[in-house]
Amino acid sequence: MKCLNCFFLYYKIKYQVYFLSQILLLLFWIVWIILALSWLPIAAAQKSPSPKPFPNPTFQAFSDFILSNFHSQISLTTTLLILFSLVNNPELLNLHARQTHPVFPDENLTRASGWMKTLARGLGDRLNYDLSTVLTQYTDKNWVTQLAKQLDSTTVFLGLSPYKYNGNFTRKISCISQESIAPIRLICPPNMTCTTSTCQLYHISLRTRLRDIPQVTLIEGSTVLNQVYVLSGECTRCKTHYHADHESYTPSNTTQSREVFINSARYLKIGSSLWVDRVFSNALLSGMYNFHASANAYTQFWNDSFGAVSIPCKLSRRQIWQAFVQESIRSIAQMSKIDFEANQNIAIDNVCNSLNKFG
Numbered sequence: 414m415k416c417l418n419c420f421f422l423y424y425k426i427k428y429q430v431y432f433l434s435q436i437l438l439l440l441f442w443i444v445w446i447i448l449a450l451s452w453l454p455i456a457a458a459q460k461s462p463s464p465k466p467f468p469n470p471t472f473q474a475f476s477d478f479i480l481s482n483f484h485s486q487i488s489l490t491t492t493l494l495i496l497f498s499l500v501n502n503p504e505l506l507n508l509h510a511r512q513t514h515p516v517f518p519d520e521n522l523t524r525a526s527g528w529m530k531t532l533a534r535g536l537g538d539r540l541n542y543d544l545s546t547v548l549t550q551y552t553d554k555n556w557v558t559q560l561a562k563q564l565d566s567t568t569v570f571l572g573l574s575p576y577k578y579n580g581n582f583t584r585k586i587s588c589i590s591q592e593s594i595a596p597i598r599l600i601c602p603p604n605m606t607c608t609t610s611t612c613q614l615y616h617i618s619l620r621t622r623l624r625d626i627p628q629v630t631l632i633e634g635s636t637v638l639n640q641v642y643v644l645s646g647e648c649t650r651c652k653t654h655y656h657a658d659h660e661s662y663t664p665s666n667t668t669q670s671r672e673v674f675i676n677s678a679r680y681l682k683i684g685s686s687l688w689v690d691r692v693f694s695n696a697l698l699s700g701m702y703n704f705h706a707s708a709n710a711y712t713q714f715w716n717d718s719f720g721a722v723s724i725p726c727k728l729s730r731r732q733i734w735q736a737f738v739q740e741s742i743r744s745i746a747q748m749s750k751i752d753f754e755a756n757q758n759i760a761i762d763n764v765c766n767s768l769n770k771f772g
């Protein structure tokens with residue numbers, strides 16, 4: 414009997430040890446899977462190339478470099494053309510830089526690589542082959558090589574190379590960020606002077622107080638821009654208010670203000686802090702008509718196609734519908750050669766009703 418108890422005790426302990434080992438094995442796999450998954454986005458993030466900063470020498474150093482390497486009469490336009498042609502061709506910069514850093518015995522160092530000569534030829538073509546104010550010394554036969562060499566010097570000066578000054582390779586250039594030189598954008602009224610006949614082209618004053626200027630998001634085509642300032646103006650004689658997409662005034666003997674929708678507006682307001690350009694709104698109108706798409710379908714299409722290309726931006730169905738109505742108003746009014754007017758702050762459904770009567 415005692416032996417039988419020992420036998421059961423032995424198997425009980427053996428079973429518990431086996432059970433514990435299985436639990437530990439399961440825990441090990443769970444921890445391993447969690448660690449593996451946690452590494453995935455980190456690995457992906459490490460692989461995603463970060464843009465190279467825009468070259469930032471002092472203006473004095475840049476000016477001295479240009480004057481000592483190019484013709485003293487080179488124009489600002491040509492200088493900027495050369496700068497942006499280099500900055501916008503990162504693949505060409507990589508390919509050229511590799512040829513200026515030979516590794517194998519059968520590789521020769523060449524400052525005028527075929528890659529850079531092609532860019533030089535493209536610049537020559539753009540300048541109608543008039544290089545009299547670009548290069549100091551050149552002939553009809555060697556201008557491509559001469560210009561390619563100067564372009565190579567410019568890439569070295571601006572640090573537009575995947576190699577350090579000592580020749581050590583850093584990393585391939587994926588793209589060169591132009592965020593630091595993005596212009597300040599302001600959405601302003603399109604009219605330069607008051608349009609009321611009695612004011613006789615009186616100037617328009619800034620109505621928005623400097624501390625209250627709103628910052629909005631602007632969609633230009635498919636590009637999303639943040640921190641865009643919106644300004645409105647006022648004629649101090651007749652008190653007409655001027656906005657980027659409409660004008661507002663209060664007729665005499667009434668208290669109800671009226672809005673005049675500007676047919677030639679460059680930008681349309683489609684949300685409390687969202688504006689779009691007419692390329693966006695025209696594409697929307699055309700897309701919805703040609704594809705028989707609903708506002709919901711177009712919203713989904715835009716968000717999937719452009720909502721995360723540069724700056725993340727998700728549009729709502731209401732904003733798409735607003736853009737559709739705003740663009741339709743301008744298109745119909747333009748074709749009818751009239752200016753569409755409505756009470757100020759009219760609801761969008763009432764605008765549609767007015768449009769139906771009018772169309």
Ligand SMILES: [Zn+2]
Nearest residue numbers: 607612648651
């Ligand atoms: Zn006026």
